[in-house]
Amino acid sequence: METRTKIALITGGSRGLGRNSAIKIAQKGLDVILTYRTNKEEADRVVEEIQSLGQKAIAYQLDTKEVKSFDAFVKTVGDHLEENTGSRNIDYLINNAGTALYCPIPEVSEEQLDDMVDIHFKGVFFLTQKFLPFMNEGGGIINVS
Ligand SMILES: NC(=O)c1ccc[n+]([C@@H]2O[C@H](COP(=O)([O-])OP(=O)(O)OC[C@H]3O[C@@H](n4cnc5c(N)ncnc54)[C@H](OP(=O)(O)O)[C@@H]3O)[C@@H](O)[C@H]2O)c1
Structure with missing residues (x-):
């Protein structure tokens, strides 16, 4: 019986912990969709490293602060998957994209705090909401806080 290759989508997979996770996931035999914000x-x-491991991979630009862009992103991912796998679904969503704010509390501005909340809470919430209808049974969602 032929088994389907599972697919993981990882945000912020271009470097750091996201990159390491993407490579490890590919080493386990999953195909990977990753996102980057600025550095294509x-x-x-x-993507090339994952392909050299024998898995499929593709990278898309995504700013997780831009909730209004999520519908177009989900459609782009779905169209790609449908064309290549016959299904619009993924198995794992890894919400990893994020930044750090190194700043003493008395000096944090409202804009800096809004940024952190938008990226680490609002974006994670709404991206998850958009992908829930496209998650395969038995899949999983991981949030890197
Ligand atoms: N490293 C740590 O010690 C540590 C500790 C606790 C939590 N974390 C969390 O773990 C996650 C990864 O951390 P890291 O150290 O691996 O970070 P990193 O090396 O700075 O990489 C961050 C990744 O997220 C992307 N990204 C940043 N802001 C984004 C946005 N607004 N929308 C979409 N993508 C965005 C970056 O893309 P571009 O490069 O294209 O901008 C990059 O791919 C973050 O959520 C971080 O808060 C890290």
């Missing part, structure tokens, strides 16, 4: 070349290098 870095993301393309991760």
Whole structure:
């Protein structure tokens, strides 16, 4: 019986912990969709590394602060998957994209705090909401806080 290759989508997979996770996931035999915010070349290098492991991979630009862009992103991912697998579904969503704010509490501005909340809470919530209808049974969602 032929078994289907599972698919993981990881945000911020172009470097750091996201890149490491993407490579490890591919080593376990999953195909990977990763996102980057600014650095396409870095993301393309991760895609090449995953492909050299024998897995499929593709990178898309996504800013997780831009909730209004999520519908178009989910459609782009779904169209790609439908064309290549016959299904719009993924198995795992790994909400990893994020930044760090190194700043003493008395000096944090409202804009900086809004940024952190938008990226680490609002974006994670709504991206998850958008992908829930496209999650295969038995899949999983991981949030990197
Ligand atoms: N490293 C740590 O010690 C540590 C500790 C606790 C939690 N974390 C969390 O773990 C996650 C990964 O951390 P890391 O250290 O691996 O980070 P990193 O090396 O700075 O990489 C961050 C990744 O997220 C992407 N990204 C950043 N802001 C984004 C946004 N607004 N929308 C979409 N993508 C965005 C970056 O893309 P571009 O490069 O294209 O901008 C990059 O791919 C983050 O959520 C971080 O808060 C890390």
